[in-house]
Amino acid sequence: MLSLARRAPRIVPLSARAFSATRPRAEEITLGPPACYVSHSTDPWFNLSYEDWLLRYTPVTQPILFVYRNIPCVVIGRNQNPWKETTPRYLREIDLPLVRRRSGGGTVYHDLGNTNFSVITPRALFTRNGGAELVSRAVRERLDVPSCTVNERNDVVLRPDGTKEGELKVSGSAYKIISQRAYHHGTMLISSDVEHLGAALRSSNPKMETKGIASHRAPVSTINAYRAGEKEITHDDFVRAVRDEFCARYPGDVSEYDVHEEDVELPQVAEGMADMKSWEWQYGQTPEFTNIIHGQVSAGKLTAHIASRHALITECTIELDKHESAADDAAQDALEHISLALRGLRYENLEGVENILGHSVPPDLAWEVLLWLRGSM
Numbered sequence: 307m308l309s310l311a312r313r314a315p316r317i318v319p320l321s322a323r324a325f326s327a328t329r330p331r332a333e334e335i336t337l338g339p340p341a342c343y344v345s346h347s348t349d350p351w352f353n354l355s356y357e358d359w360l361l362r363y364t365p366v367t368q369p370i371l372f373v374y375r376n377i378p379c380v381v382i383g384r385n386q387n388p389w390k391e392t393t394p395r396y397l398r399e400i401d402l403p404l405v406r407r408r409s410g411g412g413t414v415y416h417d418l419g420n421t422n423f424s425v426i427t428p429r430a431l432f433t434r435n436g437g438a439e440l441v442s443r444a445v446r447e448r449l450d451v452p453s454c455t456v457n458e459r460n461d462v463v464l465r466p467d468g469t470k471e472g473e474l475k476v477s478g479s480a481y482k483i484i485s486q487r488a489y490h491h492g493t494m495l496i497s498s499d500v501e502h503l504g505a506a507l508r509s510s511n512p513k514m515e516t517k518g519i520a521s522h523r524a525p526v527s528t529i530n531a532y533r534a535g536e537k538e539i540t541h542d543d544f545v546r547a548v549r550d551e552f553c554a555r556y557p558g559d560v561s562e563y564d565v566h567e568e569d570v571e572l573p574q575v576a577e578g579m580a581d582m583k584s585w586e587w588q589y590g591q592t593p594e595f596t597n598i599i600h601g602q603v604s605a606g607k608l609t610a611h612i613a614s615r616h617a618l619i620t621e622c623t624i625e626l627d628k629h630e631s632a633a634d635d636a637a638q639d640a641l642e643h644i645s646l647a648l649r650g651l652r653y654e655n656l657e658g659v660e661n662i663l664g665h666s667v668p669p670d671l672a673w674e675v676l677l678w679l680r681g682s683m
Contacts, residue, residue, distance in 0.1 A: 342372075345374035350381065367428055383519060383521075387595055389510075441477065444547040466532050500531075517593040654680060
């Protein structure tokens with residue numbers, strides 16, 4: 307394993323930071339000594355919350371590299387719709403966590419074959435290709451993967467045949483910018499299970515209309531898939547290469563930290579983890595969307611039109627298809643009762659709807675319709 311010196315990170319209170327009324331220009335910034343943090347936790351909520359702490363509570367002029375791995379999970383962007391990007395009920399069935407991060411960007415899959423990097427800099431020095439160029443250079447020149455480069459979307463890709471048309475994405479990226487700090491963080495697919503990646507990122511509602519940011523779909527691969535006959539690159543190899551490239555870009559007396567979750571006693575990190583695990587963040591952050599669902603129950607074919615805001619149902623109509631079923635007024639009246647009962651409830655789980663309906667709807671029909679909705683949303 308990569309061995310780094312154990313030191314306790316220094317907490318810099320907000321009042322001690324060099325904030326000013328106007329942000330400094332790049333040429334006005336004197337960088338502090340760089341720091342490298344390597345997490346030994348594989349908890350995605352801890353690592354993302356610790357990353358946020360590094361962004362907000364370390365000296366604003368200090369360049370920081372943070373590297374970590376997570377257990378298998380799906381990580382969506384701050385402004386994304388989880389039902390558009392994946393299928394949450396499927397993820398629950400296979401016990402694969404769904405995590406909403408604090409940065410923008412698209413949906414990515416993490417596992418222990420993927421290593422995550424975060425390059426934190428003063429805002430004035432931030433560029434959207436800076437972190438990607440640093441990482442691609444580390445892979446290309448320090449790990450001897452000559453086809454690794456950065457495309458026009460600032461994604462790190464492989465071009466094994468030398469052409470743009472044949473490129474394969476090995477890294478998904480996102481950014482976070484606050485008052486005087488910014489980061490570029492991303493994945494690096496070293497030896498991830500690409501088959502599981504594809505299944506985890508498949509949505510059962512791809513035609514859903516949403517105000518959220520949709521992911522850019524692209525062919526993906528891993529670095530080791532294109533090293534046939536050569537020694538496989540490991541997590542430690544990648545960490546060492548990126549660390550060396552980071553130190554070459556930001557020279558100085560580098561501070562290095564091993565991060566162990568059990569040793570971190572920072573209230574901001576604990577609060578961040580609790581917030582990220584809450585329904586209000588995981589699902590309630592979802593922008594407005596609408597969805598049309600078609601299905602069939604014993605009463606006939608159905609169509610549901612659903613509108614949602616913050617993952618709460620704001621409007622819903624469920625109707626029988628009168629042209630293809632022997633729809634009767636009693637069944638349609640029952641569906642209208644169900645439609646009204648759904649308003650204000652959480653999308654997909656519909657928690658509490660049975661208590662609201664009571665005996666106003668025939669129990670067999672209610673059970674069929676709710677089972678259909680929960681299995682289709």
